[in-house]
Amino acid sequence: MYYQSINGEQEQYLSINNRGLGYGDGVFTTAKVANGKIHLLSAHIERLTNSCNKLNIPLPNFSDIIAELTEVANRYKLAVAKIIITAGDGGRGYSRQGCSSSNVIITFHTFPGHYSTLHQKGIKLGVSTLKIGINPLTAGIKHLNRLEQVLIRQELDNRNEDDLLVLNYLNNVIEATAANVFWLKNNIWYTPKLDESGVEGLMRNHILQNCSNKYEMSVVNAKLSDLDRIDAMFICNSVMGVMPVRTFEKQKLSLIPCHEIAELIKDVM
Numbered sequence: 001m002y003y004q005s006i007n008g009e010q011e012q013y014l015s016i017n018n019r020g021l022g023y024g025d026g027v028f029t030t031a032k033v034a035n036g037k038i039h040l041l042s043a044h045i046e047r048l049t050n051s052c053n054k055l056n057i058p059l060p061n062f063s064d065i066i067a068e069l070t071e072v073a074n075r076y077k078l079a080v081a082k083i084i085i086t087a088g089d090g091g092r093g094y095s096r097q098g099c100s101s102s103n104v105i106i107t108f109h110t111f112p113g114h115y116s117t118l119h120q121k122g123i124k125l126g127v128s129t130l131k132i133g134i135n136p137l138t139a140g141i142k143h144l145n146r147l148e149q150v151l152i153r154q155e156l157d158n159r160n161e162d163d164l165l166v167l168n169y170l171n172n173v174i175e176a177t178a179a180n181v182f183w184l185k186n187n188i189w190y191t192p193k194l195d196e197s198g199v200e201g202l203m204r205n206h207i208l209q210n211c212s213n214k215y216e217m218s219v220v221n222a223k224l225s226d227l228d229r230i231d232a233m234f235i236c237n238s239v240m241g242v243m244p245v246r247t248f249e250k251q252k253l254s255l256i257p258c259h260e261i262a263e264l265i266k267d268v269m
Contacts, residue, residue: 002079003072003108008064018103020086023094024145026102027051029202032239033079033108038069040238043202048085051141057087058102065104078111080239084144115240119262122246122255123162125176125233127224128152132168132197140200152177163235165224165248168197173222179235179243180204183227184257189217190226203236210265232257 004012019025029047032039045062052059069081083106088099132148156164156177163176173192175181180201182191191208194200208217220226227233232254233245242265244258 001107001109002076003106005068005106007104008068014103014105015089017089017091018086019088019090019096019099020084020103020105020144022090024143025055025096026057026084026086026144027055028082028084028142028144030237030239031081031083032111032241033073033076033081035077036074038073038081040202040206041066041069043206044083044238047142047202048083051143052085052102054141055087055138055143056096057085058100060085060102060104065106068106072106072108076108080109080111082107082109086144112239115243118162118243119241122244122253122258123235124160125235125245125248126159126161126164127249128155128164128166128177130155130166131171132166132174134169134196136196139196139198140194142199142201149177163243166198167224170196171223172197173224173227174198176235179237179240181235182207182233182261183230184232185227185230187216189215189261190220190222191217193219193221201236202238203241207236207242207261207265211261214264215261234258234261 006014014021027048029044031044045066049059073081086103087096088102090096090099130152152164152166165176165181166174168174175198180191182189191204211217230251233248235243242258242262244255245253246255247253
């Protein structure tokens, strides 16, 4: 880890009463740092603001957060920044009574060195044997309750694929272990609806907003069978960007359409 702070102070120890620890009561976002700047910074701040509002978490001072992020990011040519906001410190029990302010945790980390190679050759994507739950109340939000993803990542660690596609208990395609997914079929790019499960990623939304003028894009409920005989596929998040899939369920896929999407969004980061 390059850097860590809690509420603006370079500290690394949290209270044992922190609600993020006790109940996963908080939200987070993870951003790419390149050439001293945080990609999509305004979108990350908007996500944190909206997520806190949806979960009724007291809003921190985002001006201070932006100032700290900007100053620290300027030190690094390439890194990963993570911002966590918890509902504060409270006693035993689910009630937030007595929590007057949120806690902000900022960390900067080493950028994954293998991404560059994988961007060129593509990844091997399998299908997880685990399925995630249905929860419309928190669907789309990048909250701190990530035990499902921990278990799915544990499965991936014991397999030979680079990542896994995840379904929910309605057998709808949702996401990868820590990324959203797009696939190309009959000249249409598809990505799953996330109103019942999954995380609404910033890169997913960024692609939908900036590529729909050139490509037909559709947000759908899809089953695994809908991914038969596809032409191309990629997973994406704010750190890895567009990650092409070279093989999925024994299907060999083209990398060229994925590289075209990556090139299209490159100048609007």
